[in-house]
Amino acid sequence: MVAEFLTLNTGAKMPTMGFGTWSAEDRSVIGACVEFAILEAGYRLIDTAYFYECEELIGEALKNVFATGKVKREDVFITTKIWPTFCTHTEDCLDRSLAALGLDYVDLCLIHTPVPMKCDSPDGKPLWPVDGNGRLIKDHSVTHVDMYLQLEKAYRSGKTKALGVSTYSEKYMEELLKSASVIPAVNQIEMHPLLPQRRLVEFCQRKGIAITAFSPLGGGGAPILRNEVVKSIAEKYGVTPSTILLSFPLNLGVSTIPKSFKKERMIANFKTIDLAQEDIETLIAVGSKSPVRVDHDDFGVDLGFEDWKPELFP
Template sequence: MPASKHIKLNTGAEMPTVGLGTWRSKPGQVEHAVQYALEHGYRNIDTATAYGNEAEVGQGLKKSGVPRNEIFLTTKLNNPDMGRPKEALEYSLAQLDTPYLDLWLMHWPAPMTTDGKADKSIDWLDTWHEMEKLYKSHPDKIKAIGVSNFSVEYLNRLLANSSVVPATNQIELHPSCPQQAVVDLCVSKGIAVTAYSPLGSEGAPLLKNEVVLKLAKKYGVAPGTILISLQANRKNVNVLPKSVTNDRILANATIIDIDSADVDELNSIAKTASFRACHPNWTGWGNLGFTEYV
């Protein structure tokens, strides 16, 4: 399907297809990246308490001068905070210096202690139920809730025991980590998919892939444009490339239509070059139901 500028969530809200990701962006650089991105057309900003940069993101939002109601802002509940979601929500709002979130995600279905160990006293599903309550009771503070890094197994459990269908599932998604079973389940249930690490994460290894280079030459664009556009060409999928460099931020906003045959060729990369950059192997929790990783 052709690339889209927005996707529609099951809440009725529209979410820009391309957003600025801030994972692993170094302190002192995030504020400028957010400000610059917003000043140059971005309207979708993604962060998380675990990234340790919510305050900088908030400063970038303010310095951009873009009205808050024009920005789609996402942050995530941290694993050690899953026993205190209400307090965690208030912390994020204060750090971001914003009255509300457009989207609040459970970062991982893996409750942890502050020293990085599995917290077996907490069931992530109970935490989701608390997020549901906060969403319903505070529509002025939370416009939508969703999940991140949920496999088919975890999604099925959530859907069978919840009153709110997640608005999104944010997962690692690129030609070497297609996670098609997760995407298909989300699409069938009206859950949007947000693709993170579209270039293959640190070092952007997929930028050197022969198929990507060939298609970049065919379409007359940068290799990164091919990888970002691949996600934008999928049904109800949006994408979060990240950068703190001005020219790269601008380049990442460009998306093109890709022929279906070329989409198929990109998707075939996983047959010979499969990898996952963000391993879901939390200590004490196993691999969280994921089977498609190396």
């Protein structure tokens, strides 16, 4: 059976099914959705970030949840992320997230993306600083390794129980591991059959670094839900394509953080199944030769992913 938890290199147990809170649309519903996710749907992992600009709403929701007495703080695994406009003072970003969430600590804190951005404002805004030509303004005075090393101090002080990264390629991870004294517990990456990233997943797992898959349904519009291979396997098991896609990472020892603000969908996300090895291999093959990446912001930097090429973007 697919595991309910992954054991991190810290010894902590992280739920394999989490609730993602990113929304570029109506943030006003997020608080109510977090309460429902925990109290009704049974989620025990809430994934958020400073960049999402909704942590105060989530903090209020957590306060309401814990006030019921049905769920304790230690029952919920909470992840946040450091936005790189705080590249010279990463702990300040974590402090702001903790204050907004109303927490003394988070269970996991990630470097959101390994691209330091130039910002002189103490609140890290604008979150996407650009020049007159619309190009991202990067901060060349620090590296992604520097950002992580700063965050190790917050780990040692107990503000976060584990450290991790997001959107790190094998190349960037190797650079980080040469200097880090605290091995990342998690690398959060885009992963689905159109972008299986097997080499990166296996590399991290060999190093004792767990993988969390974001955009498991393929992101906005979710074209992979209409993929004929996915639909065929769904018919074989008598389930929906969504169930197959959410079961895919779990069957590979990877956690996932789907996002939905529809109650029926939030509940249905837990209906994952065991897949036969031949079906897992078939799903991996869907995107192995011509991977399709949904999340491909133009950082103007080579992040070390072989597929991160404009001609491959949908």
